[in-house]
Amino acid sequence: MPLPEPVPDIRSLDLLRSVAELGSIRQAALRHGISQPAASVRLRALEGILNVELLDRSRGRAQLTSAGVAVVQWAGNVLEQMRELVLATQALEVAGHTHLRIAASLTVAEYLVPGWLSHLRSSDPELIVSLEMGNSHHVVQVIESGGADLGFVEGVHAPRALTSRVVQSDDLVVVVAPSHPWARRRLTVAASDLAATPLVVREPGSGTREVLDDALAAHGLSVNVQVELASTTAIKSAVASGAGPGILSKLAVESEVREGRLVAVEVADLPLERRVRAVWFKSVALSASARRLMRQINASSVPGS
Amino acid sequence: MPLPEPVPDIRSLDLLRSVAELGSIRQAALRHGISQPAASVRLRALEGILNVELLDRSRGRAQLTSAGVAVVQWAGNVLEQMRELVLATQALEVAGHTHLRIAASLTVAEYLVPGWLSHLRSSDPELIVSLEMGNSHHVVQVIESGGADLGFVEGVHAPRALTSRVVQSDDLVVVVAPSHPWARRRLTVAASDLAATPLVVREPGSGTREVLDDALAAHGLSVNVQVELASTTAIKSAVASGAGPGILSKLAVESEVREGRLVAVEVADLPLERRVRAVWFKSVALSASARRLMRQINASSVPGS
DNA sequence: AAGAGGCATAATCAAATGTTATACCTGATT
DNA sequence: AATCAGGTATAACATTTGATTATGCCTCTT
Numbered sequence A, B: 001m002p003l004p005e006p007v008p009d010i011r012s013l014d015l016l017r018s019v020a021e022l023g024s025i026r027q028a029a030l031r032h033g034i035s036q037p038a039a040s041v042r043l044r045a046l047e048g049i050l051n052v053e054l055l056d057r058s059r060g061r062a063q064l065t066s067a068g069v070a071v072v073q074w075a076g077n078v079l080e081q082m083r084e085l086v087l088a089t090q091a092l093e094v095a096g097h098t099h100l101r102i103a104a105s106l107t108v109a110e111y112l113v114p115g116w117l118s119h120l121r122s123s124d125p126e127l128i129v130s131l132e133m134g135n136s137h138h139v140v141q142v143i144e145s146g147g148a149d150l151g152f153v154e155g156v157h158a159p160r161a162l163t164s165r166v167v168q169s170d171d172l173v174v175v176v177a178p179s180h181p182w183a184r185r186r187l188t189v190a191a192s193d194l195a196a197t198p199l200v201v202r203e204p205g206s207g208t209r210e211v212l213d214d215a216l217a218a219h220g221l222s223v224n225v226q227v228e229l230a231s232t233t234a235i236k237s238a239v240a241s242g243a244g245p246g247i248l249s250k251l252a253v254e255s256e257v258r259e260g261r262l263v264a265v266e267v268a269d270l271p272l273e274r275r276v277r278a279v280w281f282k283s284v285a286l287s288a289s290a291r292r293l294m295r296q297i298n299a300s301s302v303p304g305s
Numbered sequence C: 001a002a003g004a005g006g007c008a009t010a011a012t013c014a015a016a017t018g019t020t021a022t023a024c025c026t027g028a029t030t
Numbered sequence D: 001a002a003t004c005a006g007g008t009a010t011a012a013c014a015t016t017t018g019a020t021t022a023t024g025c026c027t028c029t030t
Helices: A010-022 A025-032 A036-050 A066-093 A106-111 A113-123 A136-144 A191-196 A207-217 A232-240 A250-258 A288-301 B010-022 B025-032 B036-050 B066-093 B106-111 B113-123 B136-144 B191-196 B207-217 B232-240 B250-258 B288-301
Strands: A055-059 A061-064 A100-105 A129-134 A150-155 A162-169 A172-176 A199-202 A225-229 A246-249 A263-265 A275-281 B055-059 B061-064 B100-105 B129-134 B150-155 B162-169 B172-176 B199-202 B225-229 B246-249 B263-265 B275-281
Touching (some): A010 A036, A036 B066, A066 A129, A066 B106, A100 A106, A100 A113, A106 A232, A106 A250, A106 B066, A113 A129, A129 B066, A136 A275, A150 A288, A162 A288, A199 A207, A207 A246, A250 A263, A275 A288, B010 B025, B010 B036, B066 B129, B100 B106, B100 B113, B106 B113, B106 B250, B113 B288, B129 B136, B136 B275, B150 B207, B172 B250, B199 B232, B207 B246, B246 B250
Parallel strands (some): A100 A150, A199 A225, B100 B129, B100 B150, B199 B225, B199 B246
Antiparallel strands (some): A055 A061, A172 A263, B055 B061
16 A cells, blocks of 8 residues: 655755754755755745644754654655665666675575665765665675676575585575464464475475475475466565465564464474575685675674674 | 655555555556556556566466566565554554553554554554653553553663563663774773763653662662763764763664674673563453554564464 | 556656745854 | 854846656557
């Protein structure tokens, strides 16, 4: 369902943030390259849309109200996500003159890369990063052919011929619609149940699928495919609309499970462990920026105060 | 610094999400209440702004490219934050006919409430919630006077005369600018060092300040105030520009510390523990919606698969 | 071969958004 | 107390953006 109209404008939120930072509409307008009256009108329009008084103009200079302080904080989250979107997208289109070329599986690119890029950017605004996406198999090929400096793949096996290092673990889960029988039982499902049931899964060649295949193979079982889909969102909606159980990254279904749109089911005897690995060309030293990225990833996955 | 122009439009991102969901520009346009050509143009404009091909129109119906899949995912994050902003702001303005009245300290309102509201909304779209903000002291008063059903305060002590329950723990940290001497040492600072140094702190009456005062009082010390500011962001920028060490919620400085704009310093012998407590009127049963909120908060603070 | 569903382009128009000019306000300074 | 600097609001006008309807072409299905 679409966002309810009217929607606050991103640029107005950005402007408000600047007002909060600079303490004056005038200065904020200047920084944004628009005239002071334009800024004044925009902010008033924003107040109208949100139906809240954000600024107190009664004392000469604009002063945030307490509601304004809160809205600035909330707007900061929106702006941060937007910044990540823009950065990540820019990395997709970059052609030459890149300092760091990343290749990542789709899941890693969707869920992890934007945050990394945002951090990289704040530590070095000049750095140009490119991002190539594909399934895990494709990433390995790109790295092997020298098309990227650093790759990120998911799966159980570390690819041969490449140096690799586990960066994050992201297990898979079986999810079903809330109306599905499996959603009711507090009991866990067995691997054999899973193999006997037609499932909604990712296509062969993807890291997600590989983990599932391997885990079942260890029991002498194989996947019973109901549908193969190439994106996580496609699987989510198929599962939610009752197509059958689906297998997805825990990362990917976190919000849906929390909000009850999907239900995660335990599989007793099946270790659906998936590891995100950084991979790079054997015996080739990582560039300075690649090393910095690795350091940042380590730092953020093991948060210390 | 402002977002670099041109900025993708929120409504276009929302439209793209609908296209991804419905598999057709036409259907998406319908759902958004605009004409098909308008949607077509908007999407093309979005592609221009992002400089990426998002849709493959060569086969009759619009099909997401792989870049499109990624952008939809990233856009989802933006839209989610925007939805939280709108919900939280709406709660600020609601006058009558509310089903659940929340009063929260500013920090809780800024960092925790939007997520709660978003989850509440997805479990019950009809529920009308109001949000009153103030410092911890004020929240207690509002609850005592029957102005809200459920309050959230930070601080060491559970307020007398109200039933309370710890909901989340959010410790305080001492932060300094990266250029500050304390940022260098791996050693920890002592409580006496802290008391001897002029600090940037929140105003008395705030939960943050109370924790600090109490912790120092336990050592027979008191705060040496450099500046008192009424918002976390104000403190952040004061600290970042070298005003001196500041004391803030770990929650509030997480991103700044991760990105190196601020440095968190350990204080050896000072337990700066702060607990977020839900409080409500003694011997008054919580309403159904209040209980549901409490359940959701518990569920999300102890995440299980 | 025909029809249904879907997308793009063109012509046109309304609304939103920006700019400059100008007046008023507030707090600080002399 | 008068003045000045910085800041904000309003008005008039120009521009740009974004929407609508009309229409043509494409693709897949039957």
